[in-house]
Amino acid sequence: MAEIEAKCLEKFKCLKRDMAEINIDPLQRGGILTPEARQALVEWGDGYSICDFCGGALDRIKNPPVEEFVHQVLPPFLGIDEVRVTHGAREGKFAAMHALCSKGDWVIVDGSAHYTTILAAERAGLNIEYVPSSGAPDYKITAEGYQDAIDRVYEKKGNVTMAVLTYPDGNYGNLADAKGVADMCHDYGVPFLLNGAYSVGRMPIKAQDIGADIIVGSGHKSMAACGPVGVMGASEEYARTIFKLSTTKKNKEVELLGCTVRGAPLLTLMASFPMVIDRVKHWDEEVAKARKFEDRMEALGMELQGDKPHNHDLMFFKAENLYEISKTAKKGRFFLYRDLKERGICGIKPGLTRQFKLSTYGLSEVELEKVLSAFEGIISSYPEVKANIKAKTKA
Numbered sequence: 112m113a114e115i116e117a118k119c120l121e122k123f124k125c126l127k128r129d130m131a132e133i134n135i136d137p138l139q140r141g142g143i144l145t146p147e148a149r150q151a152l153v154e155w156g157d158g159y160s161i162c163d164f165c166g167g168a169l170d171r172i173k174n175p176p177v178e179e180f181v182h183q184v185l186p187p188f189l190g191i192d193e194v195r196v197t198h199g200a201r202e203g204k205f206a207a208m209h210a211l212c213s214k215g216d217w218v219i220v221d222g223s224a225h226y227t228t229i230l231a232a233e234r235a236g237l238n239i240e241y242v243p244s245s246g247a248p249d250y251k252i253t254a255e256g257y258q259d260a261i262d263r264v265y266e267k268k269g270n271v272t273m274a275v276l277t278y279p280d281g282n283y284g285n286l287a288d289a290k291g292v293a294d295m296c297h298d299y300g301v302p303f304l305l306n307g308a309y310s311v312g313r314m315p316i317k318a319q320d321i322g323a324d325i326i327v328g329s330g331h332k333s334m335a336a337c338g339p340v341g342v343m344g345a346s347e348e349y350a351r352t353i354f355k356l357s358t359t360k361k362n363k364e365v366e367l368l369g370c371t372v373r374g375a376p377l378l379t380l381m382a383s384f385p386m387v388i389d390r391v392k393h394w395d396e397e398v399a400k401a402r403k404f405e406d407r408m409e410a411l412g413m414e415l416q417g418d419k420p421h422n423h424d425l426m427f428f429k430a431e432n433l434y435e436i437s438k439t440a441k442k443g444r445f446f447l448y449r450d451l452k453e454r455g456i457c458g459i460k461p462g463l464t465r466q467f468k469l470s471t472y473g474l475s476e477v478e479l480e481k482v483l484s485a486f487e488g489i490i491s492s493y494p495e496v497k498a499n500i501k502a503k504t505k506a
């Protein structure tokens with residue numbers, strides 16, 4: 112094996128991030144740190160920094176006030192009995208599946224589920240029955256779809272031990288009738304897990320109002336934390352099993368491998384939390400902004416997929432006009448990324464033109480205006496294509 116050259120190591124010492132002024136990547140809008148969290152990140156950056164005053168259980172640490180955060184603050188916020196900190200939404204889903212289901216059981220999953228739901232089920236040795244969406248352009252998921260999926264598994268003589276709903280899904284930002292799904296699952300005695308990676312920390316959401324037995328959230332996606340960090344809540348009925356203690360190691364919860372987030376990411380979650388509690392109260396303003404943005408994008412010739420009117424900041428657009436431009440533009444399909452970047456905007460994956468997602472979350476009216484005028488400017492700077500499209504739509 113060749114020696115590692117010092118020159119090669121040198122570049123690791125100063126890692127910079129190349130970013131535009133406005134980032135519209137849905138993945139990142141809800142994870143931007145507050146100034147308080149940014150400070151906590153530096154203060155608690157050393158490894159295991161949280162463990163100075165730990166008596167053996169992470170969620171019982173009093174200094175810093177983790178115990179208060181996990182046991183007093185998070186349960187009412189999520190509307191559920193018991194909460195723990197995880198490394199992310201996926202780790203919560205896996206822990207719940209691993210604890211509550213047995214190998215070979217079936218889990219019902221919506222067709223718009225995130226890949227991590229599938230991997231969690233696979234890792235736990237479970238079979239998956241999908242609830243298909245209605246397809247383009249609405250991609251609706253219904254409670255009846257869950258009923259049909261459970262029935263299909265019963266016909267195969269399978270054992271359904273969990274149902275998962277992605278709320279909203281990460282493709283279209285659709286908010287299905289979660290309560291309807293919960294009621295349906297409970298009619299069959301199936302525990303219901305709500306994946307709130309894109310909702311917990313953005314919008315008001317209470318597991319008890321929906322009827323979710325388990326709820327997971329993502330700190331780095333929607334709770335203004337650096338991560339990896341997440342939250343998992345469970346109702347009393349399932350908490351005992353999910354958070355069961357080791358038979359040999361005192362105070363250690365098996366599914367969490369004892370302690371989960373052992374430092375800075377948890378502190379950023381806590382430091383941002385006062386702001387997060389406040390921002391979910393302004394969710395109606397976020398929805399109003401998204402709808403206004405949607406209208407303007409459609410006026411520019413792009414088409415929103417999913418719920419209409421939309422109920423979430425994550426939006427998926429089809430853009431035939433941008434696709435037409437990409438056929439002749441210099442750099443081809445990478446033109447959109449380049450042209451947006453030139454206008455101070457990033458977050459749409461390089462190479463995408465015909466369809467893409469974006470988020471308006473937490474952006475000011477001025478910033479949104481800048482994003483819209485960027486799209487407008489780009490489209491009008493390719494006049495041949497614009498004329499072409501006008502002719503087509505008239506015909």
Ligand SMILES: *Cc1c(COP(=O)(O)O)cnc(C)c1O
Nearest residue numbers: 199200201225227281308329341
């Ligand atoms: C991002 C995302 C996840 C993964 O969240 P992590 O906290 O990174 O595990 C899960 N589900 C959905 C719907 C997502 O969008």
